[in-house]
Amino acid sequence: MKAVFYHAGCPVCLDAERQILQLVDNDAHEIEIVHLGEQPQRVTSAKALGVKSVPAIVVADNEPVHLNFGASIADLEA
Amino acid sequence: MKAVFYHAGCPVCLDAERQILQLVDNDAHEIEIVHLGEQPQRVTSAKALGVKSVPAIVVADNEPVHLNFGASIADLEA
Numbered sequence: 681m682k683a684v685f686y687h688a689g690c691p692v693c694l695d696a697e698r699q700i701l702q703l704v705d706n707d708a709h710e711i712e713i714v715h716l717g718e719q720p721q722r723v724t725s726a727k728a729l730g731v732k733s734v735p736a737i738v739v740a741d742n743e744p745v746h747l748n749f750g751a752s753i754a755d756l757e758a
Numbered sequence: 759m760k761a762v763f764y765h766a767g768c769p770v771c772l773d774a775e776r777q778i779l780q781l782v783d784n785d786a787h788e789i790e791i792v793h794l795g796e797q798p799q800r801v802t803s804a805k806a807l808g809v810k811s812v813p814a815i816v817v818a819d820n821e822p823v824h825l826n827f828g829a830s831i832a833d834l835e836a
Binding site: 699706 | 759761773774777778780781782783784785786787789815817820821823824825826
């Protein structure tokens, strides 16, 4: 299964990433890590997927799961 | 690694549970599912761990990761 983990490098993001990703079966699933601060061209597609804040994880084509609260997606828009 | 997933049976909880748990390596980690509506005696310890809302997952002894927002822990207290 493909999942995309969106973050913005904030401490809340990095903590959530560490905690969730250590549980993941990396042999069975492909997790893409997207740093929206470094890849601002991905912000529009993240929003289109329903990402409202980071950190968030989008599993397959499902609605995003927002993890704690680091930053609003609006604050990451150019 | 041990992780505890707290929920209260709400749709937001069940969706987050499904999405996160399908990524987890169940051979490597032990995930306990706690339904605080059915196990109200666990609310106090969840609060002590820092759980402020459900669904939430507590990995090892770390700070909880709150997933989306289903219900406040305060609303689950007896």
